[in-house]
Amino acid sequence: MISHIDHLVMTTRSFKKCIEFYSEILGMKVETFNGGRKALVFGQQKINLHKYGHKIAPNAYLPVPGSLDICLISLNPLGEIEATLEQNLIKVEIGPVKRTGAQGEIESIYVRDPDLNFI
Secondary structure (H helix, E strand, C coil): CCCCCCCEEEEEEEEHHHHHHHHHHCCCCCEEECCCEEEECCCEEEEEECCCCCCCCCCCCCCCCCECCCCCCCCCCHHHHHHHHHHCCCCCCEEEEEEEEEEEEEEEECCECCCCECC
């Protein structure tokens, strides 16, 4: 019945820091929609952004920064991603480690975004 994820909603304390991390470091595109709302676009999906303390209905029951734990897939080699993170002073918390993804075994590294989400 379900074929894929269209979008997720992430709550952030700072649009500026969040957008810088996901666009400048991870390469996502920034989209403005519906009168000024912001989203991070990659592939065929996006992450809509909500500002903490300014709920947009409908919303999650308890939308708070730092509650997201998400696995993103890249076409770039892991070493290249690690080098980009290092150049931008982003600390790898775990990895590289083998994990089981939706399509089988993957090699992962884990970092925290500016809101302390686990990425």
